[in-house]
Amino acid sequence: LLNLLSDWTGLSVAPIATITSRAYNSDDDYIYANDNNIQMYIQPEALVTVFLVASSIGTALEPWILGRLGLRRTVVFGAFSNMLGNLVKSGGLPPFFVIPSLMRGIYGTCALYLGFFLVGFAQPLFQCTPALLSASWFPEEERTLATSIALNANQLGVGLAFVVGALYVQSP
Numbered sequence: 090l091l092n093l094l095s096d097w098t099g100l101s102v103a104p105i106a107t108i109t110s111r112a113y114n115s116d117d118d119y120i121y122a123n124d125n126n127i128q129m130y131i132q133p134e135a136l137v138t139v140f141l142v143a144s145s146i147g148t149a150l151e152p153w154i155l156g157r158l159g160l161r162r163t164v165v166f167g168a169f170s171n172m173l174g175n176l177v178k179s180g181g182l183p184p185f186f187v188i189p190s191l192m193r194g195i196y197g198t199c200a201l202y203l204g205f206f207l208v209g210f211a212q213p214l215f216q217c218t219p220a221l222l223s224a225s226w227f228p229e230e231e232r233t234l235a236t237s238i239a240l241n242a243n244q245l246g247v248g249l250a251f252v253v254g255a256l257y258v259q260s261p
Contacts, residue, residue, distance in 0.1 A: 090242065091164070091167065091168055091171060091215040091216075092212075092215060092216055092219075092239060092240070092242040092243040092246060093242040093243070093245050093246035093249070094171065094246060095171055095208060095211065095212040095215070095216065095243075095246060096212070096243050096244075096246030096247045096250060097246040097247075097249045097250045097253075098171070098174075098175055098208050098250075099137070099140040099141075099144075099205065099208050099209055099212065099250075100137060100140070100246075100247055100250040100251070101250050101254055102133040102136050102137065102254075103133065103137055103250060103251065103254070104250065104251045104254040104255045105133075105254045105255065105258045131198060131201060135202075136201065136202065136205045137205075139202055139205045139206050139209065140205045140206070140208060140209035141209060142206075142209065143205070143206040143207070143208075143209030143210040143212075144209040144210070144212045144213060146210060147209065147210040147211065147212060147213040147214060148213040148217065150213075151163075151213045151214055151217050151218075154166070154214065155218070155221075160218060160221055160222065160225060163214050163215075163218065164214065164215050164218060164222070166211075166214060167211040167212070167213075167214025167215040168211070168215065169211075170207050170208075170210060170211035170214070171207070171208055171211040171212075171215075173207055174203075174204045174205070174206070174207025174208035174209075174210075174211065175204065175208065176204075177200050177203055177204040177207065178200060178201050178203070178204020178205060178208075179204070180197070180200065216243060219235070219236045219239035219240055220232075220236050222235070222236075222239065223235035223236045223239070
């Protein structure tokens, strides 16, 4: 489930890049006409790039974190970072808990990039561990199936990001 949610979240703006740019008044025509107003400049391609760079950093640090925290705490830390990244980039948990400053202006822009970074950093903490998880939690005859389900959930998340985003978001 974590693998699915991580890629779904990280690539959520990819299929709706033009709509995302227009929603944040960041399409090229607007930027060139209002060059001095950079408070809400959001590039969907940059958000995905931040996600992928953070994932690379997380991948490099994952063996060290795993050695320090152990398997269970590493996965829980990754899940918490994933949740925190989603909360930050959405401005809280509407309608129950909202942080208005994270939804507007330069703070909203920074929060969105920080949220994508946290989700990307968290991804390797549970994406690189399925073989260890299956070896620890499943009998030998079920390990291959458990590992393949965990790894393929990642690809399902990519697919859902493109299908759900394109189906549900039609206008800014």
